[in-house]
Amino acid sequence: MEKRRLESGGLPPGWKREEVVRKSGLSSGRTDVYYLSPDGRKIRSKPQLSRILGDSIDLSAFDFRTGRINHSQLRKRIRHDSSLVLPIRQTASIFKQPVTVIRNRPESKTKTDLKHGPQDPPRQLFWEKRLQGLQACDNSDDIIKALDLPRNVQGVGPELTTENILQSISAALHLSNSPVVGQNNNRATVSKNPGVNIDATQPHIQQMIVSDDDIRRQEVKVMEARKKLQEAMKEMVSVL
Amino acid sequence: MEKRRLESGGLPPGWKREEVVRKSGLSSGRTDVYYLSPDGRKIRSKPQLSRILGDSIDLSAFDFRTGRINHSQLRKRIRHDSSLVLPIRQTASIFKQPVTVIRNRPESKTKTDLKHGPQDPPRQLFWEKRLQGLQACDNSDDIIKALDLPRNVQGVGPELTTENILQSISAALHLSNSPVVGQNNNRATVSKNPGVNIDATQPHIQQMIVSDDDIRRQEVKVMEARKKLQEAMKEMVSVL
DNA sequence: CGGAGTGTAGTA
DNA sequence: TACTACACTCCG
CATH class of the missing domain: 3.30.890.10 (Methyl-cpg-binding Protein 2; Chain A)
Structure with missing residues (x-):
């Protein structure tokens, strides 16, 4: 024993x-x-x-x-929608077979020493880069082009494309229960030592100001787009 | 235990x-x-x-x-979209309070005797009539008007409105996995004794002929409507 | 250490 | 939301 x-x-x-x-x-x-x-x-x-x-x-x-x-304990309950889950790197071959996961086995000596701090698995810092080059397409195979970002949304991190930044923001919006505000530290600080200075719970953008006017202008645009969408839907229904 | x-x-x-x-x-x-x-x-x-x-x-x-x-088993696996579920008669008063639903209790003696035959609950024959007078509206409270039916779609049953027939068809399309073809018996026979002569798995319309030309014309209309819908969706996304 | 009894992630 | 399938606890 x-x-x-x-x-x-x-x-x-x-x-x-x-x-x-x-x-x-x-x-x-x-x-x-x-x-x-x-x-x-x-x-x-x-x-x-x-x-x-x-x-x-x-x-x-x-x-x-x-x-x-x-x-x-409390922070753990996250809305789970399979379409919103972050991509996971897949191995190509033998592990497509079922694999039994063993939990709560005695940890190795090395692992045991790491036992302090939060139990949640560490997050990869710039996971967005794994998505590089992937693109959505619609059902006639036309590639859906990525969005543009307003000029006051600034990326924070090494060599992030617009696409990466968008992925970062949408993931933060879907997966976080806290307000999404962007990075607190400025660009230079983060680039120097990402591992220390980046806030992994926030998307890789600098914090920015949104004015009441910005909001009002956006509301108008949304209302107009909704009208058009509505008319298109009506026409769709009347044809079917 | x-x-x-x-x-x-x-x-x-x-x-x-x-x-x-x-x-x-x-x-x-x-x-x-x-x-x-x-x-x-x-x-x-x-x-x-x-x-x-x-x-x-x-x-x-x-x-x-x-x-x-x-x-x-196979017939049972129905696509489940809450917007497609048939309406359920509501009581007005006290049961608006939360009520605990108990499932999987050992069945009472009386119930046990009914255990033969299919487990699916019986369907009400002219359930569409419960929907009389209800109307859909969009988010600015405009009532969305009902559709018209082509002249060769004929209702079968007592006092069914166009609206009722549409409800019947759309429910059949959504809830049945078998082909939706309409009633086999003619109008007079069904009216005389609905309980015996109606086929509850089919919508309350007479069977009708659809030509290849009908189909081709419809395809064109659908393609056009899709295009418009697609454009409206794009605009929507670009605004958000 | 076994296993009845309960918790709960994952999925339909 | 509901349920399945299995992990885990707790106590003999």
């Missing part, structure tokens, strides 16, 4: 956390976690822990298995 | 089917179905079942939850 003693990290002093790896049976390789209270009791589950600690301590954000408080 | 043992009905002999009702937690009230194989394994899902049975047995028509073979 392999045991690893860790500091209790966040629990009251005197508590110990222990992991035991199962070494045989169907569940071989799985680890069981338990806690040792100051008075020597062995706690084997979260309900048992809260029974012992009483109502005074709120364990709702406490992850029994990892022993850490998980504040990001 | 409430358990009901049923005969395996269609599965190889020696298999047992079990239902367990969840009695606590967020998913309280849900029933889990599983199967016990002759060798004592517990099967918890359809994929797991087919993994165990191997390729030799085709489970595509087998409904894991009910344990029965469903031959009408």
Whole structure:
């Protein structure tokens, strides 16, 4: 029986956390976690822990298995629309076969050292560049040309095309629950050290001012476009 | 733990089917179905079942939850677009409050006796009449006027308006997977005894002839309307 | 360590 | 939104 003693990290002093790896049976390789209270009791589950600690301590954000408080629990619920999911690099060959994903296996020594900080997987910084050269087309194969950006929308990052910037903005609009405002640091700062200075939760554009007039002008344009769309739809329906 | 043992009905002999009702937690009230194989394994899902049975047995028509073979399975997979769902009669008052819908409860004795024959609910014969007087409107509250029908489309049924016929046709087009051809019996026969002579799977129109020329003319009209729609959409996008 | 019981990501 | 399929917990 392999045991690893860790500091209790966040629990009251005197508590110990222990992991035991199962070494045989169907569940071989799985680890069981338990806690040792100051008075020597062995706690084997979260309900048992809260029974012992009483109502005074709120364990709702406490992850029994990892022993850490998980504040990001709430941020996780993101609207999931398959058409909005960011592209994932595909391998060409053998892994098209089904692959079983194993979770919660004991982590390797190297990995274990990285365990601090947020649990969410790191985001690739300039993922937009993987989309380079891809284009949408309509059902008669005509390529739909990309949009132009207003002059006051400025990209921030190394060698980003207009297309990249658009991808960045649309991804931010669809995937983020917080306001989309652009990068706080200026262009030069970010270019010098993107890894440190870029805000991955924001699209790669500099922050910009939108006036009430800009908004009003846009509203008019939208109303006109809607009218035209509406008429075209009506004609479509009357023909069918 | 409430358990009901049923005969395996269609599965190889020696298999047992079990239902367990969840009695606590967020998913309280849900029933889990599983199967016990002759060798004592517990099967918890359809994929797991087919993994165990191997390729030799085709489970595509087998409904894991009910344990029965469903031959009408194919007819059932209907494109589900909320804008195409038939209207449901609404009560005016107290039930506007939220009401909890309970599914998958063990059926009452009375209901159980009805279990033979197709599970689909019966269709109301002239449901279109419930729509009388309702009208679509666009977002500036202009009423969108109904369409006209070509002269060779003839309604079949008591006091159906043009509007009713259109509703009938569009519902048939959206909800049926079989060809939409209209009523086989003639107008007089149907009017005499709708309950017997009408074909509920078809819209309430007489069968009619469409020539190749009709089709070609229509194709041209559609292509033109598509072009206009496409242009309006482009303009819409460029404004946004 | 097993497994009944429940949670929940992914998908239709 | 609802459900399937399976991961995971908790306690024997």
